[in-house]
Amino acid sequence: MASGLVLYGYWRSSAAYRVRIALNLKGLSYETRPVHLVRGGGEQHAPDYRALNPQGMVPCLLDGDRVITQSLAIMEYLDEMHPELETALLPVDARGRAQVRALVMMVTSDIHPLGNLRVLQQLESQFGADEAQRAEWSRHWIALGFQAIEAMLVDNAATGRYCHGETPSMADACLVPQVYNALRWKLPLDDYPTVWRIYQACNELEAFRQAAPEVQPDAPAAV
Amino acid sequence: MASGLVLYGYWRSSAAYRVRIALNLKGLSYETRPVHLVRGGGEQHAPDYRALNPQGMVPCLLDGDRVITQSLAIMEYLDEMHPELETALLPVDARGRAQVRALVMMVTSDIHPLGNLRVLQQLESQFGADEAQRAEWSRHWIALGFQAIEAMLVDNAATGRYCHGETPSMADACLVPQVYNALRWKLPLDDYPTVWRIYQACNELEAFRQAAPEVQPDAPAAV
Structure with a gap:
């Protein structure tokens, strides 16, 4: 083995x-x-x-x-x-775990699948969507999702420096790549101040910086 | 409280x-x-x-x-x-849990979000998709997803009467509603014999039958 x-x-x-x-x-x-x-x-x-x-x-x-x-x-x-415990990606309490997993799904089910490469390709082949229309489509779903995530985070006493408390969780691991995507699509982020604050806090950590697309071995030399 | x-x-x-x-x-x-x-x-x-x-x-x-x-x-x-243990929705071993969760995500991230009502409405408003085109879109994603799920299940020694072994899990709880959806969209299911077999096995259980859409209190009298 x-x-x-x-x-x-x-x-x-x-x-x-x-x-x-x-x-x-x-x-x-x-x-x-x-x-x-x-x-x-x-x-x-x-x-x-x-x-x-x-x-x-x-x-x-x-x-x-x-x-x-x-x-x-x-x-x-x-x-x-x-x-x-010190590197747990989920909180210890059931309510906190449910909150983190809900935030995870808000990204992994309700935003990300709709802007995937294969979906954009299907929009092009089935409906002749051009680049501007595909961008509009992508921004639409990210904006809807971020509105909901912002409301969840702002409303919740458990929100801290990160999505849940003072240590990063699975929710942050999902949110940060989605914000990265939103920036690619040039979605204005002013309406999601908590999302943006958490994105910045995460990117101060080496764990997040070293996971960034640009520093991966297969990234093109200049992005 | x-x-x-x-x-x-x-x-x-x-x-x-x-x-x-x-x-x-x-x-x-x-x-x-x-x-x-x-x-x-x-x-x-x-x-x-x-x-x-x-x-x-x-x-x-x-x-x-x-x-x-x-x-x-x-x-x-x-x-x-x-x-x-007797009503666990996940197996006890980490590998089995990962397998069940992967099957879950194959439905909840890679199939279902693409055929959601709000997505079909957006296809209509942004691209003028008519009913036939929306049906084609929905069937496309279900077929792709079921191909992958069928391959995962057929290939796996852990597959039993249900998606994982001899008791139903979260994977079955996600798969059955997706098959129900596929039937609504009139997707031929002949290419997914394991998916179909498991769907039928699940629907022999009261837990699944009593969860069916048609028997819910808010379902219309004749569907």
Whole structure:
């Protein structure tokens, strides 16, 4: 049985970015194996990658001979395998855990899937959506989602320097890549001051900075 | 502090359907409070509901004075609050838990969000998508997702009568509403024999039958 953690990802993939943050927050070293999502029609569709992950999506984590797919399943797995309190990605109380997981889903189910590359490609092929229309579509869903997240965070006594209290959690690991995405789409963020404040606080931490798309080995030299 | 579980949902909401299954599997009784997603522009947008859930979506669970939103967060919460092994919604081993959560996300992130009512409405308003085009769009994402889920299930020694082993889990609670949806969209299911077999096995259980959209108090008399 092989040992060590291997992450199949792509520098710009929001879901892989989440997992990089989680691995860094937990202080786990890992090997990066880039999967280029665009080149040659997408390396994620290649038979050898499909054999590993039939869904043909990133990220995918190898832990020895275990194959774990889906960013949220990977984060929960890492937290269960490495339950040390000081690097916990979830709070200890059930109510806090539910709050963090709700924030996670507000990103991973209600925003991110709608702006994914494959969805934008489908908008183009099925409805002839041009670049401006695809941008409008993406901004629409991010804005809706951020409105709700802002309301959740502002209203909640548990909100601290980070999404939940004074240590970063899974919610922050999901929120930061989504804000990064919003900036790419040039969505004005003035209406989401708490989201923006937390984004900045997270990016002061090495765990987040070293997970950023631009510093990944497969990122192009100048972005 | 009030006691008892209250579920805000809508008979046809896939996400609420998941939670009803989970509550039934855990043997928890609850009060249903219907939120009509279409009538009057959608009761989920009304100020009193927004005060409870700023996102304006269903489901939303009240546990005494706790408000829990997002179907997956609710299911995890129920499993943590009621950890009895015989009604566990997740397996005990980390690998199995990761597998179940990955299947969950394949539905909750990669299929369901793309066929949501609000997304179909946006396709109509932004691209003038007619009913046939919206149906094509919905079937496209369900088919892609079911291909991947079928491959995951067929390939896995842990697959049993249900998605994971011989007892239903969170994965089944997510898969069944998605198959229900696929049937509504008239997606042929011949290519997903394992998905179909598990759907039928689940629907032999009272927990699933009593969660079905048609038997909810807010369902129209004849569907």
